[in-house]
Amino acid sequence: MTACSAACLPACVSSVWFVFPRSRTELDERPRPLSACLSRRGAASPCGGNRSHRPVEPRRRSAMLTRVKSAVANFMGGMMAGGNNGDHPGGSDLPLKYPYSRPEFLGLSPDEIECSADHVARPILILKETRRLPWSTGYAEVINAGKSTLNEDQACCEVLVVKRRPAGCSTPNRTSEDLTFHYWALFDGHAGSGAAVVAARLLHHHVALHLQEVMEILCSPGLLPPTCLGEEAASLRGAAGAPGSPSTPPTRFFTEKKVSHESLVIGAIENAFKDMDVQIEKEKSVYNISGGCTALVVVYLLGKLYVGNAGDSRAIIVRAGEVIPMSAEFTPESERQRLQFLAYMQPHLLGNEFTHLEFPRRVQRKEVGKRMLYRDFTMSGWAYKTIEDDDLKFPLIYGEGKKARVLATIGVTRGLGDHNLKVHDSNIYIKPFLSCCPEVRVYPLAQCEHGADDVLVLGTDGLWDVLSNQEVAEAVTCFLTNCDPDDQHRYTMAAQDLIMRARGVLKDRGWRIPNDRLGSGDDISVFIIPLAYGNKQS
Amino acid sequence: MAYAYLFKYIIIGDTGVGKSCLLLQFTDKRFQPVHDLTIGVEFGARMITIDGKQIKLQIWDTAGQESFRSITRSYYRGAAGALLVYDITRRDTFNHLTTWLEDARQHSNSNMVIMLIGNKSDLESRREVKKEEGEAFAREHGLIFMETSAKTASNVEEAFINTAKEIYEKIQEGVFDINNEANGIKIGPQHPTTNSTLSSSQGSHQAGGGCC
Ligand SMILES: Nc1nc2c(ncn2[C@@H]2O[C@H](COP(=O)(O)OP(=O)(O)O)[C@@H](O)[C@H]2O)c(=O)[nH]1
Ligand SMILES: [Mg+2]
Numbered sequence: 001m002t003a004c005s006a007a008c009l010p011a012c013v014s015s016v017w018f019v020f021p022r023s024r025t026e027l028d029e030r031p032r033p034l035s036a037c038l039s040r041r042g043a044a045s046p047c048g049g050n051r052s053h054r055p056v057e058p059r060r061r062s063a064m065l066t067r068v069k070s071a072v073a074n075f076m077g078g079m080m081a082g083g084n085n086g087d088h089p090g091g092s093d094l095p096l097k098y099p100y101s102r103p104e105f106l107g108l109s110p111d112e113i114e115c116s117a118d119h120v121a122r123p124i125l126i127l128k129e130t131r132r133l134p135w136s137t138g139y140a141e142v143i144n145a146g147k148s149t150l151n152e153d154q155a156c157c158e159v160l161v162v163k164r165r166p167a168g169c170s171t172p173n174r175t176s177e178d179l180t181f182h183y184w185a186l187f188d189g190h191a192g193s194g195a196a197v198v199a200a201r202l203l204h205h206h207v208a209l210h211l212q213e214v215m216e217i218l219c220s221p222g223l224l225p226p227t228c229l230g231e232e233a234a235s236l237r238g239a240a241g242a243p244g245s246p247s248t249p250p251t252r253f254f255t256e257k258k259v260s261h262e263s264l265v266i267g268a269i270e271n272a273f274k275d276m277d278v279q280i281e282k283e284k285s286v287y288n289i290s291g292g293c294t295a296l297v298v299v300y301l302l303g304k305l306y307v308g309n310a311g312d313s314r315a316i317i318v319r320a321g322e323v324i325p326m327s328a329e330f331t332p333e334s335e336r337q338r339l340q341f342l343a344y345m346q347p348h349l350l351g352n353e354f355t356h357l358e359f360p361r362r363v364q365r366k367e368v369g370k371r372m373l374y375r376d377f378t379m380s381g382w383a384y385k386t387i388e389d390d391d392l393k394f395p396l397i398y399g400e401g402k403k404a405r406v407l408a409t410i411g412v413t414r415g416l417g418d419h420n421l422k423v424h425d426s427n428i429y430i431k432p433f434l435s436c437c438p439e440v441r442v443y444p445l446a447q448c449e450h451g452a453d454d455v456l457v458l459g460t461d462g463l464w465d466v467l468s469n470q471e472v473a474e475a476v477t478c479f480l481t482n483c484d485p486d487d488q489h490r491y492t493m494a495a496q497d498l499i500m501r502a503r504g505v506l507k508d509r510g511w512r513i514p515n516d517r518l519g520s521g522d523d524i525s526v527f528i529i530p531l532a533y534g535n536k537q538s
Numbered sequence: 539m540a541y542a543y544l545f546k547y548i549i550i551g552d553t554g555v556g557k558s559c560l561l562l563q564f565t566d567k568r569f570q571p572v573h574d575l576t577i578g579v580e581f582g583a584r585m586i587t588i589d590g591k592q593i594k595l596q597i598w599d600t601a602g603q604e605s606f607r608s609i610t611r612s613y614y615r616g617a618a619g620a621l622l623v624y625d626i627t628r629r630d631t632f633n634h635l636t637t638w639l640e641d642a643r644q645h646s647n648s649n650m651v652i653m654l655i656g657n658k659s660d661l662e663s664r665r666e667v668k669k670e671e672g673e674a675f676a677r678e679h680g681l682i683f684m685e686t687s688a689k690t691a692s693n694v695e696e697a698f699i700n701t702a703k704e705i706y707e708k709i710q711e712g713v714f715d716i717n718n719e720a721n722g723i724k725i726g727p728q729h730p731t732t733n734s735t736l737s738s739s740q741g742s743h744q745a746g747g748g749c750c
Contacts (some may be wrong), residue, residue: 028649113579114583115596116581120719122612123581124579129577438654493577500609
């Protein structure tokens, strides 16, 4: 209901050219206390030494947990008391742009948010019975087992209506319809919740702005996007006009690339990510926007699903029980060659402390002069080189799998924010190596038939760390076939079931899932989007 | 508001016995006859005073359906008190108490204070479970007992507050290790600051409107 309100608004508010689902006043929020982040996601110390940012060992865990818990209590207590304790290390005197919160569509009060931040019982939050998301989308989330005080995942689900620009900008006599798009997004924050909170509030507005720029073209499916907008009127009329119309497009003497409507939408999403990142960077000077975040967004527009991903969240379609991957993760390992190439081209970014080459392990001083396996940005395979002094530096990319890090600091290579993130105890910035650019994949939803159990599953890495695509597909399919197909809440129940499977239950030796596998101690958030609703829409 | 202690409660019992209504009556002082089915877990909170000390109660209201049992079980952990509720007009809800109690004992810490509640005491004409039966069950299993009505608010305050008093006494006796967060007790923030401008502004940001 809340989320759909945008769809009903434009008729009564014709002066707006596109509708913000919430009022603009939200943009100036008052300061709120935010507790310190006790551990940085994916943070490890350079040189693998005994520095404080090492992942917490199991033995130290309970002590850590206690500290985390009391930090929650203090933060929450402070929040409830309305006081700014302001004594957190690494904090900022600047006001928060938005207060920490849980997704708006959950409709939680501050008390409920406080209750939900329980790292011991880890309650699974779901969409309430009284609430509906567009397409009956299901949603569930759970907080981490203590790695950070707050749940650093964020989510957003909206229906937005893009209206034509104010008159005067474009051909006034063309009356194009409004453009409605559906939007779902997950953000996974690290080193603080600030960037994720801001992105969850604002990224869809950037998407809307960029779609607005091309909406007239998008709304004319029979016409290819004009190459140059100055000639737009002529070419539009020429193509659509009566035969023998005097305004036939001028003959061209060079070949022109044909650009599809679809790629205009992709471009809009990509540029929205870029603008969001720039906005976070700019506003850092006036607001405290902590950390960075990954972003996974889904846009449904004119019969197609666009899935944009920057980071290590994941989207899969489950259709008739079969998995169709809709995203790929961006990690130090998957982006090694891009990162190495950047460091090779701009060695100063490594601050004389890192080498862009990769070795199977740290090189030891006594190995100088010997020949060792390595690979450069030009290689996917391995070769031998003679070890020099320079090779003793810490590798730009180090570690395997979930432990792989860029500059010994961060385990994800795309996302928003992180402009202030530096290598521990140094002046080396991480940001140049991070890209805010998403990979956008398209699914022609309207061209495919979908049953009630065909869904798009979005999850943050907490889910995918412990469950494979296949396991998720089987779990969702099995759950949905066992519930009433008319139950509007079945997708939320299925999301809750997925979270339960990934979180597991707390045993003596931590969170466990069946077969004594380790459950996820991370924040986990899941959307389950039924695709059949898209078919009804178009 | 600053508090000296925070106690976590969990409300359990069959579907329809009035768990959500009891919570709403306690936190909001109102009765809403048609209540949405609780799916998963919902939360409420209220400040009370015991022995001159401000105590914040954080209350977890769980779904009673069997299908949610595996999920709600994990919520016993870290609860200092449990309200185990049956409906005096439905004998089956009384018969299921043993199962609920076993579940609670198995998944909670051993010090958890359990209050047995026979709800809907306003429906005397439809009573199926005698008050003496409730008392006997409570005595046999070492629980405190009360009959309540979420509708008329009879004994609702008392049920929540008496549970808190029992927990408070256990703390005084040193039974509870208040530094172990798995016991469902937190000590309040040490230096509560008062900034009235800020705290009043926070109310307006409250999402969903429902005060808990
Ligand atoms: N007469 C009466 N009805 C009650 C009382 N408490 C709850 N109810 C009704 O019992 C039904 C179930 O209540 P609810 O709180 O949703 O039960 P829950 O499933 O245990 O959370 C609702 O229709 C309420 O109106 C009570 O004390 N007296
Ligand atoms: Mg209920």
